[in-house]
Amino acid sequence: MKKVIMYTTQTCPYCKSAKEFLKEKNISYTEKNASTDPQAQREMAGLNLRGVPSFLIGDEVVIGLDKDKILKLVDHRLVECPNCNAKLRLPNNKGKIKATCPKCGMGFEWKP
Numbered sequence: 001m002k003k004v005i006m007y008t009t010q011t012c013p014y015c016k017s018a019k020e021f022l023k024e025k026n027i028s029y030t031e032k033n034a035s036t037d038p039q040a041q042r043e044m045a046g047l048n049l050r051g052v053p054s055f056l057i058g059d060e061v062v063i064g065l066d067k068d069k070i071l072k073l074v075d076h077r078l079v080e081c082p083n084c085n086a087k088l089r090l091p092n093n094k095g096k097i098k099a100t101c102p103k104c105g106m107g108f109e110w111k112p
């Protein structure tokens with residue numbers, strides 16, 4: 001499954017909307033704040049990203065909160081274990097799958 005990185009700054013209102021969107025769609029991501037993290041600034045420069053929010057999904061870049069593109073590129077969803085409510089990252093491009101919760105060991109079926 002592809003890793004999702006979101007580049008943000010502290011003052012950007014669209015970054016807040018973007019976080020809400022990813023949460024609502026159960027997408028797991030790592031936030032890198034370019035206001036406080038020089039490494040994030042370097043990564044953004046290397047990817048030629050000049051604005052926020054921007055996203056690195058696998059090795060593809062999305063500039064701005066392009067919801068359709070994000071949903072097309074992301075190949076996982078966060079799913080709650082029906083037993084212990086732990087969040088699992090499951091592929092959403094394989095149809096119905098059998099998952100085992102790493103926390104409580106419960107097996108369950110999940111379909112995107």
Ligand SMILES: [Zn+2]
Pocket residue numbers: 081082083084085086101102103104105106
């Ligand atoms: Zn569980």
